[in-house]
Amino acid sequence: MKRFLSIIGLIGLFAFSNNLYAVKVINFKHNFENFWDEAKGKDFIEQEKSWNKNIESIDPVFYDFFVWGKEHSSTWKENRKITLKELFSMYSEIDMDQYLKTYDEYEKTITGVLKKYDNRAPDYKANITIMIAPGITWGGSYAKISKNNKEYLGLGIDKYFEFFLQGKSLPIEPLTIHEMFHHYHFTIRGHKISKSFDNYLKNGKLFWQLWDEGMAVWGTGYIGENENFDYILLGNKGLYDPTQNNYYAKLFLKDLNNPAIDLKKPINYKKWFGSNVKNNPLGEKTPPMIGYYLGWVVIKGIEAQGIKREEFMNWDYEEAKPHIIEQLKIISQNK
Template sequence: MKVSSSKALCLVLLLASIAPTSGAEAPSITTSFNEFWTAAKGQPFLQQEHAWNRTIEATRRDIYDSVVWEKQQDPYWQARRQIWLKARFAKYPALAADIPAEVHAVQDAVAKQSVRFKMLFPDADTHPPITILLAPNFDAKSGVLSSGKPVLAFAADSLLLEHAQLDIVVPHELFHLYHAQHAGIRNDGVMPDAPLTLPLFEEGLATYVSGELAPGHTDGELLLEDELGAIPANKLPDIARRFLADARSKAIDAEHPEIFKRWFNAAPKPYQQGLPNRSGYWLGLQVIRYLRRTYTLAQMAAWSPAQAEAQVMAALQQISA
């Protein structure tokens, strides 16, 4: 299909804008990875870690501290970091040759989907704050830099490992960034003192948006898990009732982290009898579809956290009745 000159120019500008958020002095992540792997390939872990610190994190310190490792929120980040890095370095021999192509694929997907996203949300940034990096603990993630600025990070190595469908993942994450900037719903709704209804709303709305921008996919594809897409529609009232029992719980609860996990986390074993893990994503999508009968997408995207929480509670109660 022929692309108009104005759209082509937008693509070029958007591709140029996808740079490390720590500053223009940082090299491309492909250049950094090649330098890292040249020094680290076949070496003991401590030497690999030293090369990683020097070539990957040193020029991207803020985003690694604030978004990747979440040093301020996680008292155990150092131990987790070592475990994650050791596991990821072990996979790089099989991944290394394909990482540059994956970085390019992510850049291309971001550029194309950003143009489409701005058509759906005209007030979205022309140059959204996005960085492509390497990370062993997520594939794509919204976060907040030390300055308070929202940012979106794509981990090319994790996306490559997952064989991720970028036309689904990218618009989903673009919405999380947009939502943080325009409605103050940050960290995908997992905010201090936020009840569980907020991540339910946030993930449901982002999944809905990805379906709008990547039409033709099944629910299983949009939810990144066929088992979620196979949940029968007639189970919706029962699942809504089950969620309502947890709805007032905090998304971040150091004493009861299992409440959030049983609705939103992946794990080898099921958290709930008769429900696949991450069922909160499925339920969130159904809640958004229910709310769309009354509200436009633009209206819902503009709701404050308090408005979103109230609307979700009302919808869950009506769905479960």
């Protein structure tokens, strides 16, 4: 039976507290069902044809540039093929009913998250497309695509289910709040510097990452009204030892002006912001996403000085830099 794309249409018509959201949530559940009805048991060529027809045709720009990285990778076609083969293999082995329920769970969570934003950040004028879509093999992320000048929040259904199969959890609510907070932060700040990924690659410094990710971690606690590490740091419970803050602050001060994204030596930023870094140069006991945590500590320090979020969320990177350095020096001297 042919099914049609489910759109929680302009959740902009969710008018909470007179705050009209222009958020479109596109749920690919029914399109995925159409795809798998056609593709199950077929060879890869036939499966890919069905995928293109039922999935990527919904928004080709989103898939080309957000999911597959066409703009920044010379091997995106090869990587796409490898990923799709792995995904099609996974789809053939999983409990499909359970997988499809995940789409419903994401949809329900997004509705709740928007209510939280309305309650805690009524100034947030969201104009974004949220994609509950297959093919996103990481937890999720926010990006503005210059090709169509649209802003997307893509949520990783397949990554969530991979965790589920491993007996792990990928907490949907804080992850969604975290990624939406990047968008909120950028709307407040107005893309003063980080206008595009190209600019981030060309001019970005590592402290940009610290500021942006630390802000999203802080924002997850603020919007979710929950500062438990397991919540704000997406399930990495019990891994962060405050007695080691001084050690990491000293090291980050040395790396402050390294490239935000170093394509020649990826370890230079992955050691701080990677979730699964083997032989981390920062030390074998370094927790995952230590830069996210350290950025949060920096912002909590700024907040403790009596600076309101309405002020520090407006800072561009150069305005934030002296405050970041000041906090890292304070943290480095604490024991």
